[in-house]
Amino acid sequence: MMRCFVALSGLALLSACAPGAVTLDGNTTQRALAAVQCTGPNAENCTFINSPVRLVNEPVRLATRRVDFFPTADAMQFIDARSRPWNAPTRTLTDGASIPQIFVPIIGDPNSREFVNAAAMHDAACGIGNENLKEYQAQTWQDTHRMFYDALRVGGTPEVKAKVMFAAVYLGGPRWNNPARDLSAVNRNAMRQVMSEAKRVIEDRNPSVPWIIRYLEWHEYRYLKPVEMDVDDAPVVEDDVCEECFYMEYSEVVNDVPPVVDGATDVNSNLGR
Numbered sequence: 001m002m003r004c005f006v007a008l009s010g011l012a013l014l015s016a017c018a019p020g021a022v023t024l025d026g027n028t029t030q031r032a033l034a035a036v037q038c039t040g041p042n043a044e045n046c047t048f049i050n051s052p053v054r055l056v057n058e059p060v061r062l063a064t065r066r067v068d069f070f071p072t073a074d075a076m077q078f079i080d081a082r083s084r085p086w087n088a089p090t091r092t093l094t095d096g097a098s099i100p101q102i103f104v105p106i107i108g109d110p111n112s113r114e115f116v117n118a119a120a121m122h123d124a125a126c127g128i129g130n131e132n133l134k135e136y137q138a139q140t141w142q143d144t145h146r147m148f149y150d151a152l153r154v155g156g157t158p159e160v161k162a163k164v165m166f167a168a169v170y171l172g173g174p175r176w177n178n179p180a181r182d183l184s185a186v187n188r189n190a191m192r193q194v195m196s197e198a199k200r201v202i203e204d205r206n207p208s209v210p211w212i213i214r215y216l217e218w219h220e221y222r223y224l225k226p227v228e229m230d231v232d233d234a235p236v237v238e239d240d241v242c243e244e245c246f247y248m249e250y251s252e253v254v255n256d257v258p259p260v261v262d263g264a265t266d267v268n269s270n271l272g273r
Contacts, residue, residue: 054074
Protein backbone atom coordinates (compact mmCIF):
# COMPACT_ATOMS: atom_id res chain seq x y z
CA MET A 1 0.00 0.00 0.00
CA MET A 2 1.26 3.46 -0.86
CA ARG A 3 1.65 5.56 2.28
CA CYS A 4 1.34 9.31 1.91
CA PHE A 5 1.92 12.19 4.27
CA VAL A 6 1.51 15.93 4.21
CA ALA A 7 4.90 17.62 3.95
CA LEU A 8 5.83 19.26 7.25
CA SER A 9 8.84 21.05 8.63
CA GLY A 10 11.09 18.04 9.07
CA LEU A 11 11.38 17.44 5.33
CA ALA A 12 13.06 20.66 4.28
CA LEU A 13 16.61 21.35 3.29
CA LEU A 14 18.00 22.26 -0.09
CA SER A 15 16.91 21.42 -3.55
CA ALA A 16 19.30 21.94 -6.41
CA CYS A 17 18.15 22.78 -9.86
CA ALA A 18 20.07 21.62 -12.87
CA PRO A 19 20.66 23.13 -16.38
CA GLY A 20 18.41 22.68 -19.58
CA ALA A 21 16.90 24.81 -22.44
CA VAL A 22 14.65 27.80 -23.28
CA THR A 23 14.78 31.28 -24.88
CA LEU A 24 15.25 34.26 -22.56
CA ASP A 25 13.53 37.62 -22.62
CA GLY A 26 15.49 40.84 -22.10
CA ASN A 27 16.48 41.96 -18.61
CA THR A 28 14.30 45.07 -18.76
CA THR A 29 11.25 43.01 -19.66
CA GLN A 30 12.02 40.55 -16.88
CA ARG A 31 12.21 43.33 -14.29
CA ALA A 32 8.93 44.85 -15.51
CA LEU A 33 7.15 41.51 -15.27
CA ALA A 34 8.64 40.98 -11.81
CA ALA A 35 6.71 44.02 -10.57
CA VAL A 36 3.47 42.02 -10.90
CA GLN A 37 3.40 39.88 -7.78
CA CYS A 38 1.34 37.88 -5.33
CA THR A 39 1.07 39.75 -2.05
CA GLY A 40 0.13 36.95 0.30
CA PRO A 41 -2.16 33.96 0.98
CA ASN A 42 -5.28 35.90 -0.02
CA ALA A 43 -3.82 37.64 -3.07
CA GLU A 44 -6.23 38.02 -5.96
CA ASN A 45 -5.60 35.65 -8.90
CA CYS A 46 -2.86 33.78 -6.98
CA THR A 47 -3.65 30.31 -5.71
CA PHE A 48 -2.57 26.71 -5.24
CA ILE A 49 -4.86 24.01 -6.59
CA ASN A 50 -4.91 20.64 -4.82
CA SER A 51 -2.70 21.77 -1.94
CA PRO A 52 -1.12 21.17 0.51
CA VAL A 53 1.35 18.92 -1.20
CA ARG A 54 1.26 15.28 -0.05
CA LEU A 55 4.31 13.10 -0.33
CA VAL A 56 4.68 9.37 -0.83
CA ASN A 57 6.70 7.86 2.02
CA GLU A 58 9.33 6.48 -0.36
CA PRO A 59 12.58 8.34 0.32
CA VAL A 60 14.89 8.76 -2.66
CA ARG A 61 18.57 9.51 -2.10
CA LEU A 62 20.19 11.24 -5.06
CA ALA A 63 23.91 10.71 -5.52
CA THR A 64 24.89 14.37 -5.21
CA ARG A 65 22.56 15.32 -2.34
CA ARG A 66 22.85 14.87 1.42
CA VAL A 67 19.12 14.64 2.15
CA ASP A 68 16.26 12.42 1.09
CA PHE A 69 13.83 13.46 -1.63
CA PHE A 70 10.22 12.29 -1.72
CA PRO A 71 7.80 11.93 -4.67
CA THR A 72 4.56 13.88 -4.53
CA ALA A 73 1.42 11.75 -4.14
CA ASP A 74 -0.82 13.98 -6.25
CA ALA A 75 -0.54 16.57 -8.98
CA MET A 76 -0.59 20.19 -7.84
CA GLN A 77 -0.96 23.46 -9.73
CA PHE A 78 -0.05 27.05 -8.90
CA ILE A 79 -1.49 30.16 -10.57
CA ASP A 80 0.94 33.06 -10.34
CA ALA A 81 0.36 36.83 -10.34
CA ARG A 82 0.28 36.89 -14.15
CA SER A 83 -2.42 34.17 -14.15
CA ARG A 84 0.11 31.71 -15.55
CA PRO A 85 -0.39 28.07 -14.47
CA TRP A 86 2.57 26.07 -13.16
CA ASN A 87 2.27 22.31 -12.66
CA ALA A 88 3.93 19.77 -10.40
CA PRO A 89 2.83 16.34 -11.67
CA THR A 90 2.36 13.27 -9.50
CA ARG A 91 5.71 11.87 -8.34
CA THR A 92 7.59 15.14 -8.68
CA LEU A 93 10.68 14.71 -6.52
CA THR A 94 11.09 17.36 -3.82
CA ASP A 95 13.02 17.82 -0.60
CA GLY A 96 10.75 20.56 0.71
CA ALA A 97 12.77 23.69 -0.08
CA SER A 98 14.75 25.24 -2.93
CA ILE A 99 17.62 27.18 -1.38
CA PRO A 100 21.01 26.64 -3.09
CA GLN A 101 23.37 24.79 -0.76
CA ILE A 102 26.00 27.53 -1.02
CA PHE A 103 23.67 29.96 0.81
CA VAL A 104 22.37 27.71 3.58
CA PRO A 105 25.02 29.04 6.04
CA ILE A 106 23.62 32.54 5.40
CA ILE A 107 19.89 31.83 5.32
CA GLY A 108 19.72 28.67 7.42
CA ASP A 109 17.90 25.45 6.62
CA PRO A 110 14.35 26.35 5.61
CA ASN A 111 12.19 23.96 7.61
CA SER A 112 8.65 25.28 7.65
CA ARG A 113 5.45 23.98 6.10
CA GLU A 114 4.95 27.41 4.48
CA PHE A 115 7.79 26.59 2.06
CA VAL A 116 6.84 23.12 0.86
CA ASN A 117 4.19 23.96 -1.75
CA ALA A 118 6.49 26.53 -3.34
CA ALA A 119 9.39 24.09 -3.22
CA ALA A 120 7.41 21.37 -5.00
CA MET A 121 6.44 23.77 -7.79
CA HIS A 122 10.01 25.03 -8.17
CA ASP A 123 11.42 21.49 -8.10
CA ALA A 124 9.03 20.41 -10.86
CA ALA A 125 10.25 23.35 -12.95
CA CYS A 126 13.99 22.87 -12.46
CA GLY A 127 14.80 20.47 -9.63
CA ILE A 128 17.31 17.68 -9.77
CA GLY A 129 15.69 14.31 -10.30
CA ASN A 130 12.85 15.81 -12.36
CA GLU A 131 14.65 16.06 -15.69
CA ASN A 132 12.10 13.78 -17.39
CA LEU A 133 9.10 15.97 -16.57
CA LYS A 134 7.70 18.05 -19.43
CA GLU A 135 7.55 20.97 -16.98
CA TYR A 136 11.29 20.76 -16.38
CA GLN A 137 12.93 23.99 -17.57
CA ALA A 138 9.97 24.68 -19.84
CA GLN A 139 10.08 28.37 -18.84
CA THR A 140 12.96 30.82 -18.50
CA TRP A 141 15.10 30.60 -15.39
CA GLN A 142 14.09 34.18 -14.51
CA ASP A 143 10.36 33.39 -14.63
CA THR A 144 10.87 30.12 -12.78
CA HIS A 145 12.72 31.72 -9.87
CA ARG A 146 10.23 34.61 -9.88
CA MET A 147 7.36 32.14 -9.59
CA PHE A 148 9.06 30.75 -6.49
CA TYR A 149 8.62 34.12 -4.75
CA ASP A 150 4.91 34.26 -5.61
CA ALA A 151 4.40 30.70 -4.41
CA LEU A 152 6.22 31.42 -1.15
CA ARG A 153 3.97 34.42 -0.47
CA VAL A 154 0.77 32.52 -1.26
CA GLY A 155 2.01 29.71 0.98
CA GLY A 156 2.26 32.12 3.90
CA THR A 157 5.95 33.00 3.95
CA PRO A 158 6.43 36.53 5.35
CA GLU A 159 7.32 39.11 2.70
CA VAL A 160 10.89 39.86 3.77
CA LYS A 161 11.76 36.19 4.27
CA ALA A 162 10.30 35.36 0.85
CA LYS A 163 12.42 38.10 -0.74
CA VAL A 164 15.59 36.80 0.89
CA MET A 165 14.82 33.27 -0.31
CA PHE A 166 14.02 34.60 -3.80
CA ALA A 167 17.33 36.48 -3.90
CA ALA A 168 19.19 33.28 -2.94
CA VAL A 169 17.52 31.29 -5.71
CA TYR A 170 17.90 34.07 -8.30
CA LEU A 171 21.61 34.45 -7.53
CA GLY A 172 22.59 30.86 -6.79
CA GLY A 173 20.03 28.81 -8.69
CA PRO A 174 20.49 27.38 -12.19
CA ARG A 175 20.49 29.59 -15.28
CA TRP A 176 19.75 27.35 -18.22
CA ASN A 177 20.36 28.24 -21.85
CA ASN A 178 22.27 31.34 -20.74
CA PRO A 179 26.00 30.53 -20.45
CA ALA A 180 27.02 34.19 -20.31
CA ARG A 181 25.19 34.52 -17.00
CA ASP A 182 26.07 31.12 -15.55
CA LEU A 183 27.55 31.69 -12.10
CA SER A 184 28.25 28.06 -11.21
CA ALA A 185 32.02 28.52 -11.58
CA VAL A 186 32.21 31.83 -9.68
CA ASN A 187 34.19 31.84 -6.44
CA ARG A 188 31.92 30.61 -3.62
CA ASN A 189 33.18 33.18 -1.13
CA ALA A 190 32.38 35.99 -3.56
CA MET A 191 28.89 34.58 -4.07
CA ARG A 192 28.32 34.36 -0.33
CA GLN A 193 29.54 37.91 0.15
CA VAL A 194 27.04 39.25 -2.39
CA MET A 195 24.24 37.18 -0.87
CA SER A 196 25.09 38.32 2.67
CA GLU A 197 24.98 41.91 1.48
CA ALA A 198 21.68 41.34 -0.32
CA LYS A 199 20.18 39.78 2.81
CA ARG A 200 21.17 42.82 4.88
CA VAL A 201 19.67 45.22 2.34
CA ILE A 202 16.41 43.27 2.06
CA GLU A 203 15.97 42.90 5.81
CA ASP A 204 16.81 46.54 6.44
CA ARG A 205 14.80 48.19 3.65
CA ASN A 206 12.35 45.63 2.26
CA PRO A 207 12.86 46.76 -1.36
CA SER A 208 10.64 45.73 -4.25
CA VAL A 209 11.32 42.53 -6.19
CA PRO A 210 12.38 44.44 -9.36
CA TRP A 211 14.83 46.44 -7.22
CA ILE A 212 16.28 43.21 -5.83
CA ILE A 213 16.73 41.84 -9.35
CA ARG A 214 18.44 45.05 -10.47
CA TYR A 215 20.65 44.96 -7.37
CA LEU A 216 21.73 41.37 -8.00
CA GLU A 217 22.35 42.06 -11.70
CA TRP A 218 24.52 45.03 -10.81
CA HIS A 219 26.65 42.99 -8.41
CA GLU A 220 26.77 40.12 -10.89
CA TYR A 221 28.12 42.35 -13.64
CA ARG A 222 30.48 44.39 -11.47
CA TYR A 223 31.89 41.81 -9.08
CA LEU A 224 31.09 38.23 -10.01
CA LYS A 225 31.72 38.10 -13.78
CA PRO A 226 33.31 41.42 -14.78
CA VAL A 227 35.72 39.92 -17.33
CA GLU A 228 34.10 36.76 -18.66
CA MET A 229 30.77 38.34 -19.61
CA ASP A 230 30.44 39.69 -23.14
CA VAL A 231 29.09 43.22 -23.34
CA ASP A 232 26.15 42.13 -25.49
CA ASP A 233 25.13 39.51 -22.93
CA ALA A 234 25.64 41.61 -19.80
CA PRO A 235 22.71 42.76 -17.67
CA VAL A 236 21.41 46.20 -18.56
CA VAL A 237 23.78 48.29 -16.42
CA GLU A 238 25.49 51.44 -17.69
CA ASP A 239 29.25 51.09 -18.16
CA ASP A 240 29.99 54.16 -16.04
CA VAL A 241 27.73 53.22 -13.15
CA CYS A 242 29.36 53.46 -9.75
CA GLU A 243 28.16 51.99 -6.48
CA GLU A 244 27.22 55.42 -5.13
CA CYS A 245 25.30 56.16 -8.33
CA PHE A 246 23.41 52.89 -8.07
CA TYR A 247 22.10 53.67 -4.60
CA MET A 248 21.32 57.27 -5.50
CA GLU A 249 19.36 56.18 -8.58
CA TYR A 250 17.43 53.35 -6.96
CA SER A 251 17.25 54.36 -3.30
CA GLU A 252 13.78 55.88 -3.63
CA VAL A 253 12.47 52.38 -4.34
CA VAL A 254 13.70 51.19 -0.97
CA ASN A 255 13.03 54.21 1.17
CA ASP A 256 14.27 57.73 0.61
CA VAL A 257 17.31 59.32 -0.96
CA PRO A 258 20.59 58.17 0.62
CA PRO A 259 22.14 60.60 3.07
CA VAL A 260 25.02 62.75 1.91
CA VAL A 261 28.09 62.91 4.13
CA ASP A 262 30.67 65.61 3.37
CA GLY A 263 29.35 65.94 -0.16
CA ALA A 264 29.50 62.18 -0.88
CA THR A 265 26.85 59.50 -0.71
CA ASP A 266 27.12 57.35 2.41
CA VAL A 267 26.76 54.01 0.64
CA ASN A 268 27.20 51.95 3.80
CA SER A 269 24.13 53.50 5.37
CA ASN A 270 22.07 52.29 2.41
CA LEU A 271 23.47 48.80 2.71
CA GLY A 272 22.00 48.49 6.17
CA ARG A 273 25.43 47.82 7.67
